Amino acid sequence: MSVPVSPVEICVFAGDGIGPEIMTPTLEVLELARANAAGPPLNITEHPAGAGHYAATGEALPEASVAAAKAADAVLLSAMGLPGIRKPDGTEITPQIELRFRLGLYAGVRPVKVFPGQKTLLADPRAESIDFVLIRESTEGLFAHMNEGVVSDRDATETLRITRATSEKVFDFALHLARTRAKQRGRPARVTCVDKANVFRAFWFFRQIFEERAAAFPDIATDAAYVDAMAMWMVQRPWEFDVMVTENMFGDILSDLGAALLGSLGLAPSADIGDAAAVFQPCHGSAPDIAGQGIANPLAMILSAGMMCDWLAERRQDPRLGRMAKAIETAVASVLAEGRVLTADLGGSASTGAVAAAVRDRLG
Numbered sequence: 001m002s003v004p005v006s007p008v009e010i011c012v013f014a015g016d017g018i019g020p021e022i023m024t025p026t027l028e029v030l031e032l033a034r035a036n037a038a039g040p041p042l043n044i045t046e047h048p049a050g051a052g053h054y055a056a057t058g059e060a061l062p063e064a065s066v067a068a069a070k071a072a073d074a075v076l077l078s079a080m081g082l083p084g085i086r087k088p089d090g091t092e093i094t095p096q097i098e099l100r101f102r103l104g105l106y107a108g109v110r111p112v113k114v115f116p117g118q119k120t121l122l123a124d125p126r127a128e129s130i131d132f133v134l135i136r137e138s139t140e141g142l143f144a145h146m147n148e149g150v151v152s153d154r155d156a157t158e159t160l161r162i163t164r165a166t167s168e169k170v171f172d173f174a175l176h177l178a179r180t181r182a183k184q185r186g187r188p189a190r191v192t193c194v195d196k197a198n199v200f201r202a203f204w205f206f207r208q209i210f211e212e213r214a215a216a217f218p219d220i221a222t223d224a225a226y227v228d229a230m231a232m233w234m235v236q237r238p239w240e241f242d243v244m245v246t247e248n249m250f251g252d253i254l255s256d257l258g259a260a261l262l263g264s265l266g267l268a269p270s271a272d273i274g275d276a277a278a279v280f281q282p283c284h285g286s287a288p289d290i291a292g293q294g295i296a297n298p299l300a301m302i303l304s305a306g307m308m309c310d311w312l313a314e315r316r317q318d319p320r321l322g323r324m325a326k327a328i329e330t331a332v333a334s335v336l337a338e339g340r341v342l343t344a345d346l347g348g349s350a351s352t353g354a355v356a357a358a359v360r361d362r363l364g
């Protein structure tokens with residue numbers, strides 16, 4: 001197969017709090033994986049955005065940074081926002097959410113996969129086989145009119161918006177993903193729509209669009225669940241699910257629950273994907289409580305870089321990037337299975353740098 005020779009343009013946002021601490025070692029891991037796989041050159045450029053940048057300049061997400069993100073092949077972002085730095089209306093600085101709107105990143109991909117030997121919070125031995133992906137619609141739902149809520153002395157109102165066009169796209173994304181996973185895992189595909197269709201008309205609309213799109217994928221088993229029940233099942237029997245697809249706010253909450261199943265937010269990677277762009281970042285925030293101490297877990301960030309390679313491999317039809325993705329995931333799995341070099345969130349005492357070095361060691 002002929003592969004593109006042009007460098008892969010990667011736009012990096014190192015962000016706030018622990019962001020720079022986990023981004024630097026991740027870029028080192030990425031470069032080593034590239035060198036080992038004789039992968040395409042990576043042209044990595046860093047751009048400003050975030051709470052620190054807002055405090056210094058009054059601007060959270062400069063237009064030049066948005067333009068760089070749009071022009072790049074992919075965006076790698078660590079974490080943005082700090083509780084002490086807020087806009088005049090009291091809300092936090094969240095350029096990572098604004099980027100989803102500006103780049104049309106409707107599919108938030110949140111894999112919840114337990115690697116062999118990894119400790120989880122659940123005592124049940126079946127927890128070792130947890131391997132599902134939560135797809136969070138990321139541009140509308142309860143976030144559609146973010147920053148436009150109406151607040152008076154007596155009440156406050158926010159608006160939830162579901163559109164047919166975006167719902168169709170996100171359901172098709174989830175159904176296609178389930179089909180790909182079925183081939184990779186040799187198991188039947190299943191997609192579960194998570195909503196609150198028993199109470200809200202908007203979610204009944206959402207559910208009906210899901211059923212319409214599911215009819216076009218007869219090879220895939222589909223069902224639906226209410227979000228409150230799903231929150232319970234994700235704790236009681238998470239190993240039964242394959243792909244879940246849900247609204248923005250429900251997805252926001254369930255993805256943290258998914259990360260908790262893994263034992264730590266520091267292990268949960270993610271991708272936000274649109275038709276023309278994609279951003280890869282850990283599920284966690286800037287963790288200001290541990291920033292500057294060198295103890296943040298870098299594995300979610302490193303796994304997000306692996307997801308980026310996987311997405312780029314498909315997009316650029318370049319198997320070398322696919323090998324980089326596989327190598328990064330295998331190296332992380334090996335560090336977790338061995339359980340010797342872990343950060344405090346996973347019960348260890350290793351530093352961020354030591355964990356990243358252990359990953360590089362496995363790659364080497």
Ligand code: ATP
Pocket residue numbers: 018080081265266283284285286287288289290295296297298300343345
């Ligand atoms: P956001 O709303 O921006 O996602 P959050 O309020 O969910 O942020 P986080 O910054 O994700 O908060 O932190 C939640 C908790 O998880 C904190 O105690 C933090 O120290 C811990 N945490 C988050 N990321 C990591 C990490 N990579 N390594 C270790 N601990 C982490």
